[in-house]
Amino acid sequence: MINNVDAIALLNKFIKTDKISNNVKISEQKGGLFNDVLKVEDEYKSWYLKKYLEQSTSKIFSPPKISPEIRSQLAYFVQKECYHLNKDIKTVPDLFIDVDENILIIEGVHHPITMIDLISQNSFKIEHIELISKTIARLHAGFSGNSEICNDPIYRNQEFRDFKLKLQYQNMAEQLEEKCSNLIYHLLSTYKSQYFTVLHGDLNSRNIVVNSITQEVGIIDFEQSHVGNPIYDITYFLCEVYISCLNFENSELLFKSVEAFLKTYMEYNPxxxxxxxxxxxxxxxxxxxxxxxxxxxxxxxxFYINENRKNDIINYAKEMLVTKNEKHIDIFFQK
Ligand SMILES: Nc1ncnc2c1ncn2[C@@H]1O[C@H](COP(=O)(O)OP(=O)(O)O)[C@@H](O)[C@H]1O
Ligand SMILES: [Mg+2]
Known part of the structure; x- marks a missing residue:
């Protein structure tokens, strides 16, 4: 973990606009299976220092051993590009990189609540959905057709992609009945041949932070970026919207959210x-x-869903997997 004196020195080296005093509050952040994250804040601003570690500290995940240099640089490049593409709507925090230490210095989202807090209370807003969709669509559109980048090994990396695909697709297929697993294996092999554009790669609700006062959205944690099919990012995010709305039986919010996401997406990545x-x-x-x-x-x-409800939602998803589209995604395109 970075010590407090080093943290302040690092901020003063990179943040030229205002001098950081010694009166800042410094705290470790939860999460951090592959990285240490330190938050530094004063009354007006906050910064996150993210140090990429050599090895995972997790007991449940054993990710491939990709060097902290590569991981921090990938995360830096993609986030910086996404920051530039979305500067007008400020949905991606600006950041710096200390290449000697593999540390990212990231502007904090002020008054942060993580999107999981909103998802778990079914209290996210259509405005959040539209901002997330716009940001991701611009990222996908921004890199799409850029063959130099899409063929560059740092973006094209398959090691981490395949680790995640094994965890999320192959291991699920192994637990499900044959009808489901065959479909998943086929989907997996199709996905592995799709090199369309640079993705965020880990668009979950703990990597989206909302300013609880201004409702601004901040998307962070780009270290699992890879070249793939945009539908991976889209569904990675929307699955949590589905889970929340199915749990709370809020079909109106589900419909409006998915519709808003897809409509916005198509506008910004036509x-x-x-x-x-x-x-x-x-x-x-x-x-x-x-x-x-x-x-x-x-x-x-x-964590916020009771056991009976969990089974209902799993069954809903299994049914969704094996039946033809019409009532799940097609409905958003029928107008
Ligand atoms: N720029 C930021 N603004 C607000 N919160 C942040 C920021 N960066 C990180 N965090 C908080 O710290 C947590 C961990 O940071 P993250 O970059 O996602 O690391 P990890 O790789 O461990 O998931 C996030 O889920 C979020 O709650
Ligand atoms: Mg994260």
Whole structure:
């Protein structure tokens, strides 16, 4: 962990606009399975110092051993690009990198509540959904067709992608009945051949922070970026919206949220023909939902749901996986 004196020195080295006093509050952040995260704050501003570690400290995950240099640089490059692409709406915090120490210095979202807090209370807003969709669509559109970047090994990395796919797709397939697992294996092999654009790669509700006063959204934690099909990011995020709304039986919010997400997405990434991927999208969504109930980090995503409800939602997702699209994703395109 970075000590407090080093933390202040580091901030003063990179943040030129205002001098950081010794009166700041410094605290360790939860999470941090592959990284140490330290929050430094005064009355007006906060910063997060994220040090990339050599090894995972997790007991449940054994990720591939990719060097902290590569991981921090990948996260830095993609977040910085996404920051520039979304500067007008400020949905991605600015950041700096200390390449000697593999530390990112990230502007904090003020008055933060993590999106999981809103998801678990079914209290997110359509405005949040639209900002998230716009930001991600611009990221996808911004890198799409850039063959130099999409073929660059730092973005194209398959090691971490495949680790996640094994966890989320293959391991789920192994737990489910044959009808479901065959579909998942097929989906997995299709996904592995799709190198369309640079993705966020880990668009979960703990990597989205909302300013609880201004309602501004901040998307962080780009270290699992890889080149893939945009529907991966889209469904990674939407699966949590589905889970929340199914749990709270809030079909109106579900409909409005998915509609808003897809409409905004198509506006900001019009070259991606989402309409050609509806069946795949529905299946990714189903697998992503199932993973959040059966995967090793299930308590992080479904802690707020009671056991009976969990089974209902898993069954809903299984049904979604094996039946034709019409009532799940197609409905958003029928107007
Ligand atoms: N810039 C930021 N603004 C507000 N909160 C942040 C910021 N960066 C990190 N956090 C908080 O710290 C947590 C861990 O940071 P993150 O970069 O996601 O690391 P990890 O790789 O451990 O998931 C986040 O879930 C969020 O709650
Ligand atoms: Mg994170």
């Amino acid at each position: 070259d991606f023909e989402i309409i050609n991927y509806l069946e795949e999208m529905k299946m990714h969504l189903a697998v992503q939902i199932i993973y959040r109930f059966l995967g090793p980090s299930r308590d992080s995503w479904t």
